[in-house]
Amino acid sequence: MKGLRIIIARVIYAIHWFYLAPLIPYFAIKLNISFRVLGLIPFSFFLGSGIMQVPSAYLSTKIGLRNTLILGLVIMSISPLLVASSSNFIELLIFYLIDGVGASMFFSTGGGILASLNKDSPGLALGIYNTAFAIGGLIGLNWYSAFGKDLSFYILSILTFASLVINISNPNLKPNWKMIRDYKIVILGIALAGIWGVYYAIGELYPSFAYYYMHLSLLNSSLFASLLLASSIIGGSLTFLADRKIRKFKLLIISAILGSIPSLLLYSELYVLGILITGIFNELAISVLYSIIAVLQKGANTTMGLALINSLNILVGMNFEPLASYFGYYMWIVVNVVGLLLFSLILIVRQNISV
Numbered sequence: 001m002k003g004l005r006i007i008i009a010r011v012i013y014a015i016h017w018f019y020l021a022p023l024i025p026y027f028a029i030k031l032n033i034s035f036r037v038l039g040l041i042p043f044s045f046f047l048g049s050g051i052m053q054v055p056s057a058y059l060s061t062k063i064g065l066r067n068t069l070i071l072g073l074v075i076m077s078i079s080p081l082l083v084a085s086s087s088n089f090i091e092l093l094i095f096y097l098i099d100g101v102g103a104s105m106f107f108s109t110g111g112g113i114l115a116s117l118n119k120d121s122p123g124l125a126l127g128i129y130n131t132a133f134a135i136g137g138l139i140g141l142n143w144y145s146a147f148g149k150d151l152s153f154y155i156l157s158i159l160t161f162a163s164l165v166i167n168i169s170n171p172n173l174k175p176n177w178k179m180i181r182d183y184k185i186v187i188l189g190i191a192l193a194g195i196w197g198v199y200y201a202i203g204e205l206y207p208s209f210a211y212y213y214m215h216l217s218l219l220n221s222s223l224f225a226s227l228l229l230a231s232s233i234i235g236g237s238l239t240f241l242a243d244r245k246i247r248k249f250k251l252l253i254i255s256a257i258l259g260s261i262p263s264l265l266l267y268s269e270l271y272v273l274g275i276l277i278t279g280i281f282n283e284l285a286i287s288v289l290y291s292i293i294a295v296l297q298k299g300a301n302t303t304m305g306l307a308l309i310n311s312l313n314i315l316v317g318m319n320f321e322p323l324a325s326y327f328g329y330y331m332w333i334v335v336n337v338v339g340l341l342l343f344s345l346i347l348i349v350r351q352n353i354s355v
Helices: 004-018 022-032 040-063 064-086 089-117 124-140 143-166 175-183 183-213 218-243 250-259 263-269 269-298 298-317 320-326 328-347
Strands: none
Touching: 004 064, 004 124, 004 143, 022 040, 022 124, 022 143, 040 064, 040 089, 040 175, 040 263, 040 298, 064 089, 064 143, 089 124, 089 298, 124 143, 124 269, 175 269, 183 218, 183 269, 183 298, 183 320, 183 328, 218 269, 250 263, 250 269, 250 328, 263 269, 263 298, 263 328, 269 298, 320 328
16 A cells, blocks of 8 residues: 555544543643533534635645645644643633644545555555544543653654655645535535544543443543544454445445444443444444545545545534533433434435445
C-alpha cells in the first residue's frame, strides 16, 4: 500500500480527538468550570470539524489536496499550545474548536490522496486509514498519563508539525467540486450518522453509565471504553473484504447492524462482548462506507464524498450524546432505535449503487 506518510499523520491527527478528555477535570479546576457544561469542551472540537468539512473540501479544489492538508496540520500543530494557554472557559472552547477546523482540512484531503495513490485497492487503504485513527485514539486517551499536563501539549504540537514536514512532497491534486452534488452521498451520510453516533456515545458516556447503573468503578469502566477503540483496530483491518468478491453494499448493511445492536449487551454481564462486537463492526461499517465513496467518485474526487459524509456523520451523530444522556438508563435502547431508523434511509439508494 502506498501513502505511509498519510497513515502516520492520521495517527497523530487522531490523538487530537482524544488527548484532552483526561485533562477535562484539570481544566474544570483551573478555570472554575461547572460540571454541567464540561461536555461543551469535546463538543467544540466536533463542531469545528463538522461545520468545516465541506468548506475545507471546497478549499482543496482551489489550492489542492496537499496544500489543504498541510494548512490543516499547521493549525493543528498550533492549537495544543493555544489550549494550554487558555485563561478562561471561552478561550478553551475557541482554541479547541480551532483544532477541529484544522482536523477538517486533514481528514478528507488525506483520504483523497490515499485513494488516488491506491486506485486498485481503495477499500484496504481507507480501512488502514481508519485503523490508524483507532490507534491514535488509544494513544490520545493515554497521552496525559505518558507526558503529564505540561509536556503533553508541547510534544503533541511538535509531533503534529513533524507529520506536516513528512507530507510536503505528496501530490497536490485538485478534485472536482461538482462531485459534492451526488445525492447518493447525502443519503448515505445521513443513514450512517446514527451508526457513527452510537460509537461515540459509547466512547464518551459508557464510563458514566457503568458507574451509575452497573456499579462498576470509574477506572474499570474507562478501561472498557478504551476497549472500544482497541476493537476498532480489528474492524478497520477487515476492510480488505470490501475489495473482494462480496458486494460492498451487502457488507455495509451487515456490518452497520452488527456495529449498533450489540451495544444493547451493555445492560448485561456480557457488556465486554457488546463493546468488542460493536467496536469491530462499527469501524468496519464506516470503513466500507469510505470504500464505497472511493468507488463512486474515484481518485482525488474521493475527497468530496469523504468531506460530505464526515460532515453529516459528525453534525447529525454528535447529537446522539446529549440524546443518550437525557434518557439515562435507557440510553442504549434510544440511540439504537433512532440510529436504525436513520439507517433505513439506505433503502432509498440501494437500487442505484451497484457495488
